[in-house]
Amino acid sequence: xxxxxxxxPPGAGKGTVAEVLSEKGYRHVSTGDLLxxxxxxxxxxxxxxxxxxxxxxxxxxxxVVGMIRDLISNTDGSANFLLDGFPRTLVQAQKLDELIASxxxxxxxxxxxxxPDKVIVKRLSGxxxxxxxxxxxxxxxxxPKNGEVCDNDATALIQRSDDKxxxxxxxxxxxxEQTAPLIGFYAEKGLVREVNADQSIAxxxxxxxxxxx
Ligand code: ADP
Ligand code: AMP
Numbered sequence: 001x002x003x004x005x006x007x008x009p010p011g012a013g014k015g016t017v018a019e020v021l022s023e024k025g026y027r028h029v030s031t032g033d034l035l036x037x038x039x040x041x042x043x044x045x046x047x048x049x050x051x052x053x054x055x056x057x058x059x060x061x062x063x064v065v066g067m068i069r070d071l072i073s074n075t076d077g078s079a080n081f082l083l084d085g086f087p088r089t090l091v092q093a094q095k096l097d098e099l100i101a102s103x104x105x106x107x108x109x110x111x112x113x114x115x116p117d118k119v120i121v122k123r124l125s126g127x128x129x130x131x132x133x134x135x136x137x138x139x140x141x142x143x144p145k146n147g148e149v150c151d152n153d154a155t156a157l158i159q160r161s162d163d164k165x166x167x168x169x170x171x172x173x174x175x176x177e178q179t180a181p182l183i184g185f186y187a188e189k190g191l192v193r194e195v196n197a198d199q200s201i202a203x204x205x206x207x208x209x210x211x212x213x
Contacts, residue, residue, distance in 0.1 A: 001072065001105035003081040003096075004212065005191075007182060008113030009175045010168070011120035011127070012197045014084045017208050024209075026082035029071060032065045033134055040131075056159050056170035058088060058178065072099050088179045090166070093186075110186040111208055113197035118143045118173055120180045124168045128157035142201060 004026065006014040018028040035053065038046030068086055075081075087093040100107060114171045115123075126139045130150035137144050137157060144150060148157045162171065186192050193211040197204050 001075065001077055001079045001081065001100070001103050002082055002103065003107050005087070005107060005110040005186070006082065006084045006113065007110055007179070007186070007192075008197060009115060009117075009120055009179075010171045011124040012115040013123070013201070013204055014113060015134075016142070016201055017205055018082055018084050019136070020205050021082050021208070021212075026080050027075075027082060029068070029086070030084040030167050031067060031086040031088075032084075032133075034067050035059060035064075052124060054167070056162055056167040056174060058174060059092075061089055061095070063090045064088075065092060065099075068096065069099055069104045072105075073105060077103065077105075083179035087182060090181055090185060093182050106192060107186075107189075109193055109212060110182075111211055112183060112192050113192045113204070113208075114194055115197040119198050120172065121165065123167055124163045125161055125165060128159055130155050131158050 004021075006018060008014055010180065015030060018026075018030070022028040035046070035049045039050045039053075040046070045063060049063065052059050064086060068083075074083075083096075087096050097105075123138060123141070126141065128137045128139060128144070128148060128160065129135065130137075132155040133150060133152050135150055135152055136142075140150075149155060150157060162168075183192060195204060195207045195211060199207070
């Protein structure tokens with residue numbers, strides 16, 4: 001198996017970029033989406049994660065590593081994973097290395113989406129998503145065609161409960177403390193490719209494709 005890691009602060013556009021890459025044969029795996037699915041189904045894991053996510057805190061490493069372990073071990077060797085929102089801590093990055101080694105796989109690249117905090121606050125406060133298919137919109141920068149319903153399935157779009165300004169600021173500081181150190185971790189392995197995420201969606205997508213070519 002092969003994996004590409006999408007790294008970058010919340011709101012940098014990881015999910016938005018991943019939407020086009022899944023058309024290129026990558027399997028998009030977002031730990032945030034997996035956790036939100038557990039919340040929707042009201043599983044014990046979902047109930048534990050909900051309170052933490054609403055405060056902008058991380059769920060425990062063993063929980064997300066367990067989800068990724070299940071996915072990787074249930075997939076055949078030819079899978080191409082696009083990891084979005086995982087790993088987010090050094091412990092998760094080390095566990096991912098172990099999981100990938102145990103499957104004789106490789107991390108091909110780490111795409112780092114750089115975006116200033118001011119831009120992120122604007123992006124996250126206007127974000128809307130489809131609870132049915134997971135499509136991501138922005139009311140100003142990438143609006144749905146009709147009102148506030150999904151272009152794909154006409155489901156009413158929702159605003160995530162962790163996209164309030166206060167929680168956004170908390171998530172940015174958690175990113176700086178716990179996730180930003182992964183840049184050095186992967187740079188030492190020569191895997192990091194930087195993309196300026198403070199450009200139009202089309203330009204960011206094109207730059208990411210170029211880094212993966
Ligand atoms: P992440 O997955 O990194 O948290 P998203 O892909 O959900 O980020 O994007 C956050 C918000 O910003 C969404 O509302 C999305 O529509 C919008 N967005 C993403 N990329 C851009 C961009 N390049 N320019 C303007 N808005 C963007
Ligand atoms: P995201 O959809 O990637 O913005 O993630 C939303 C929230 O889910 C995060 O703020 C965390 O609370 C939680 N989460 C997602 N991925 C992880 C992870 N790899 N480690 C810990 N918490 C995570």
